[in-house]
Amino acid sequence: MRFHREGIPTLVLSLLILGLFNIIPVFFLPGLQPWLVLASLVLLGLVVQFFRNPGRAIAQADDCLVYSPADGKVVVIEHVEETEYFHDRRLMISVFMSPMNVHANRVPFSGKVAYVKYHPGKYLVAWHPKSSTENERCTAVIEGPFGPVLVRQIAGAMARRIVHYLQPGESVRQGQELGFIKFGSRVDIFLPPDAEILVQLGQKVTGNVDVLARMPF
Numbered sequence: 001m002r003f004h005r006e007g008i009p010t011l012v013l014s015l016l017i018l019g020l021f022n023i024i025p026v027f028f029l030p031g032l033q034p035w036l037v038l039a040s041l042v043l044l045g046l047v048v049q050f051f052r053n054p055g056r057a058i059a060q061a062d063d064c065l066v067y068s069p070a071d072g073k074v075v076v077i078e079h080v081e082e083t084e085y086f087h088d089r090r091l092m093i094s095v096f097m098s099p100m101n102v103h104a105n106r107v108p109f110s111g112k113v114a115y116v117k118y119h120p121g122k123y124l125v126a127w128h129p130k131s132s133t134e135n136e137r138c139t140a141v142i143e144g145p146f147g148p149v150l151v152r153q154i155a156g157a158m159a160r161r162i163v164h165y166l167q168p169g170e171s172v173r174q175g176q177e178l179g180f181i182k183f184g185s186r187v188d189i190f191l192p193p194d195a196e197i198l199v200q201l202g203q204k205v206t207g208n209v210d211v212l213a214r215m216p217f
Contacts, residue, residue, distance in 0.1 A: 002052070002053045002054065002055060006051065006163055006180045006182070010051065011051070014043065018040040018043065021036055021040065022036050022037055022040055051103075052102060053102065053104050054102060056106075056175070056206075056207065056208040056209060057175065057208070058174055058175040058208055059209070061110075061174055061175075062174075063109050063110050063111070063144050063145050063146060063174065063215075064109075064145075064146050064214055064215045064217070065109065065211045065213075065214055065215075066108045066109055066149060066189065066191060066195070066211065066212050066213045066214070066215060067106070067108050067109065067174065067175065067207070067208055067209070067210070067211055067212065068095060068106075068108070068199075068205040068206065068207050068208075068209070068210045068211070068212050069095070069105050069106050069107065069108045069151055069178060069187050069189065069207055070095045070097055070101070070102075070103075070105050070106070070187040070205075070207050071095075071097060071101040071102040071103075071205070071206050071207050072095040072096050072097040072098065072101050072186075072187075072204070072205065073095065073096050073098075073202065073203070073204050073205070074093060074094070074095055074199050074200065074201055074202060074203045074204075074205060074212075075094050075095070075096045075186070075201070075202075076092060076093065076094035076188075076201075077091075077092075077093050077094075077197060077199070077200075077201050078091075078092055079091055079092070079193055080092045080190075082150065082190045084117075084139055084150075085115055085139065085141055085150055086148075086150065086190065089193050090150070090190040090191060090192070090193060091190070091191040091192065091193050091194075091195050091197070091213070092188055092189070092190050092191075093188070093189045093191070093197070093199070093212050093213065094186055094187070094188045094189075095186065095187050095189075095205060095212075096185075096186045097181070097185050097186065097187070102207065103180055103181050103182065103185065104177060104180055104207070105151075105153060105177070105178040105179045105180060105181065105187055105207070106175055106176065106177060106178055106207045106208050107142065107151075107166075107172045107173065107174060107175060107176050107177075107178045108142075108149060108151060108174070108189060108212070109142065109144050109149065109174045109215075110144060110171075110172060110173045110174045111142040111143050111144030111145070111148075111149075111171070111172065112142070112143050112169070112170070112171050112172070113140060113141070113142055113143075113166045113167060113168050113169060113170050113171075113172060114141045114142065114143045114148060114168065115139070115140065115141040115168060116138070116139070116140045116141075116164065116166055116167065116168050117138070117139050118137075118138045118162070118164065119136065119137050119138070119139070120136055135154050135155050136154075136155040136162060137152055137153060137154045137155065137162065138152070138153045138162050138164040138179065139151070139152045140152075140164065140166045140178065142166075142172060144215070146215035146216065146217065147192050147215060147216070149189060149190065149191055149215075150188075150189070150190035151178065151187065151188070151189055152187065152188040152189075152190070153178075153179055153181055153185065153187055154181075154185060154186045154187065154188065155181060155185055161181075161182045162179065162180075162181050162185075163179050163180040163181070163182075164178065164179035165177055165178060165179050166178060166179070175208045189212060189213075191213055191215070192215065192216055194216045195213045195214065195215055195216055196213055196214040196216070197212075197213050198211050198212060198213055198214060199211075199212050199213075
């Protein structure tokens with residue numbers, strides 16, 4: 001199991017703080033030390049599991065398939081008006097990531113990055129209907145051989161930092177890292193309205209493993 005690079009500062013800070021909490025009782029409250037050690041190991045384990053980054057190769061590379069960009073649960077499948085880039089009706093699929101999910105986000109299909117924009121915003125709970133347009137978020141549009149797809153990383157009530165790696169004009173491959181969101185969040189994908197849906201509402205999905213939809217030819 002790999003540890004994501006975005007978690008290194010948090011891990012170092014956690015080790016320093018927990019180290020102090022375990023050293024001070026040695027001199028003043030030695031009876032508490034075993035309990036503090038146990039609590040520290042639990043907290044450290046939570047940090048490690050949150051920033052885990054399992055290596056996952058795409059099983060079937062196919063640019064007409066749109067892989068899930070995140071681990072989590074499908075919470076929205078609906079046709080909506082996309083107002084930032086397309087300004088028309090699109091099929092939106094949303095994946096909600098709890099704090100227990102892997103939070104590395106991945107490119108759903110290969111193509112060229114046509115648009116990237118970061119938006120500061122609120123921190124509504126990630127399943128709130130307005131979180132897609134009012135929360136802190138970052139939007140990327142990837143132009144592939146079967147048309148463009150918009151991927152939007154959205155911060156949640158606990159998330160306080162969105163990291164995005166894509167740059168306009170660069171070519172990206174299916175499955176590579178798109179970014180990272182810290183502590184509970186959501187990813188929306190906007191597809192052509194006639195894309196074939198391959199998941200169900202409430203289904204748990206895994207990034208780079210489960211296919212959300214098939215692009216229309």
